[in-house]
Amino acid sequence: GGRSPTSYASTATASVPTRWAPRSCAQLASHGFDVWLQEAFVTLLRGDRLVLVDEETRRDAERLLELLAAERVERMYLSPAQLDQLAISLTERPADLALRHISVGGEPLRLSAETRALFASLEGVVLENQYGPSETHHGSSSILSGDPQEWPAAPSIGRPIPGTRMYLLDRHLNLVPPGVPGELYIAGDALARGYIGKPALTAERFIADPFQPGRRMYRTG
Incomplete structure (x- = not known):
């Protein structure tokens, strides 16, 4: 989207x-x-x-x-x-x-x-x-x-790729050091708007990007 x-x-x-x-x-x-x-x-x-x-x-x-x-x-x-x-x-x-x-x-x-x-x-x-x-x-x-x-x-x-940002974060949404496991989040111009007809799931997976005010990122799980 x-x-x-x-x-x-x-x-x-x-x-x-x-x-x-x-x-x-x-x-x-x-x-x-x-x-x-x-x-x-x-x-x-x-x-x-x-x-x-x-x-x-x-x-x-x-x-x-x-x-x-x-x-x-x-x-x-x-x-x-x-x-x-x-x-x-x-x-x-x-x-x-x-x-x-x-x-x-x-x-x-x-x-x-x-x-x-x-x-x-x-x-x-x-x-x-x-x-x-x-x-x-x-x-x-x-x-x-x-x-x-x-x-x-x-x-x-x-x-x-250009226009995309990827973060490896801990459960507090802090960047993890190299070699430390974390969860992958993706942000940037190619991010979808959400899931059609599923506002709760959209809110759960598409969250505020703490590194880019006003932007969102996707929690890959």
Whole structure:
């Protein structure tokens, strides 16, 4: 809700130099999933090419590989489970892919041997691990490049993207020192307004930001 789509689009279109940015993106997510904003909205705002994927192809890894190769898709967004399936399918059926940037999100990323092999076979491809609940959309990211064998098994969620703030706080809403466990709170331009028809839950999870008077933050739990 609120400024999230336009805020994220502004960040995404400004953060990647045009000379480097992949120019085609596969549209895999359903309209009800917030990553659709990245696939469709941001791609079209940048003047890039959006490759539509039908439901049958989306569910069939072999057909998806054929489409990615035929359409020379350079950028795509996947869940870690989808990435693993794509990697396994590619070992069974090699394809000439043009991928340059793969983003994952929606669940914790754990790198499998097949996924490492996939990126080892695609020279120069970047893996971006994104984090952000639906209440804040895309809040942080980390970029993995270089030798996939040297990537950590459980990559970090990275640092906040521009326009987003993240705090690790104790139960009194004080910042915790490095290495001390705390609860993650997210604030910034992409924060949702709340839950429709659920004022009590909205008040519980969207609270005043003690570090930015007049602003709110989301309690991730």
